[in-house]
Amino acid sequence: MRNRKIIPGVDQKLLIKDAATLMPEPTRRMFLRSAATLGALTFLTGCDIIDGDTAENLLRKVSSFNDGAQALLFSRTKLAPTFPESAITKPFPFNAYYDEDEAPEIDGKTYKLEISGLVENKKPWTLDELYKLPEVSQITRHVCVEGWSAIGSWQGARLSDFLQRIGADTRAKYVWFKCAEGYTNTIDMPTALHPQTQMTFKYHNRILPRAYGYPIKIRIPTKLGFKNPKYVVAMEVTNTDKGGYWENQGYNWFSGL
């Protein structure tokens, strides 16, 4: 894929951004500001989305407004287009902010999906238990925020079924996911309840390979690819928006398709 050669360039900047993200908020702002003032670390200001806090704040406000607009536009019943087997992209691309050999390796035997938040039953789920859930399948288009797209085949359980099973309060606003490598993602409840939103255990009828997010990927064909977390280890039903890895760095929060 063409996008591969772009990613390394993005990576370095994100590394620095990540370093800044790890700091507490006031420190981070001071860090960026003093860097800008000194002008000595100009490569750091280059990571800023644009020059100046005011413009950046304004753009982020418009982005929040766009979240609302997209939530209004989102239809609980409108399904993402599905495709025949022949349309599947081969090979389906691996994509992350790290290389494939750095992807998390999870031991399926000891794996447990942690459940927390506004749910009745917080018992962790083993893979064997999850694999027994009624299976649904979809061949849909994965659209990356970078612009490229690929068609894949995913099998697993409906997230809405699972939320019902664990007695989740579906009046809550968000579902938050945590991944093995530290990646996080928050999605809106209407999207979580969409019939095509899937807890994916298989890719093209085979147990999800490591590259595609073993053991669990959340497949959401109504959202951009980065809102489809892989290597999911924990899930929380919540009324607090806990953000996400890319969202916190400026990608639009809703990112609906």
Added chain:
Amino acid sequence: MSADVAIGTKREAAATVIHPAWVRICHWINAVAILVMIGSGWQIYDASPLFDFTFPRQIALGNWLAGALLWHFAAMWVLVINGIVYVTLGIVTGRFRRKLLPISPREIFADAKAALTFRLSHDDLSHYNAIQRVLYAGIILTGVVIVLSGLSIWKPVQFQELTAFFGGYDTARYVHFFAMATIVGFLIVHITLALIVPKSLRAMVAGR
């Protein structure tokens, strides 16, 4: 006597207004919006290029993909709302009909020949020659195409019928790209001619 002259001049002035205020306001809002859309669009393109080239980062807006997307989806509202106002007023006031029609292939051919031999006149700014008419009408249509193809890339699920109309998600990206290229091509000619005929630029600022 002098009062009469003054009134006469005023009337003359009113009669020679080439671009009413709404045209000028819409034009300059659009100018800013389209430059932001193109600049940020180039940065977005660079994240996953369609062809074997990328746009230099120095001329692309937003510093990286997220910044470019923030710009793109903010300026989008300005471009679309301003565009709707402009097209609505253009139709309702009859300006499009008066200024842009009729478009006859024979006239276009004659004026194209004159233009290529540098004999096409821009003397009367209130009247568009056939080349101007076809280019201005064409760029309005391109504006419609770029907005609709953009919507079909942004919302290939919610607006999937529109995406299908553009030949699917991947094809719609190419349509969006070529609409951008058309607008950039138009801008090169448009800005060059505005600089060669400065009174046309003055008319778009001061109205006459």
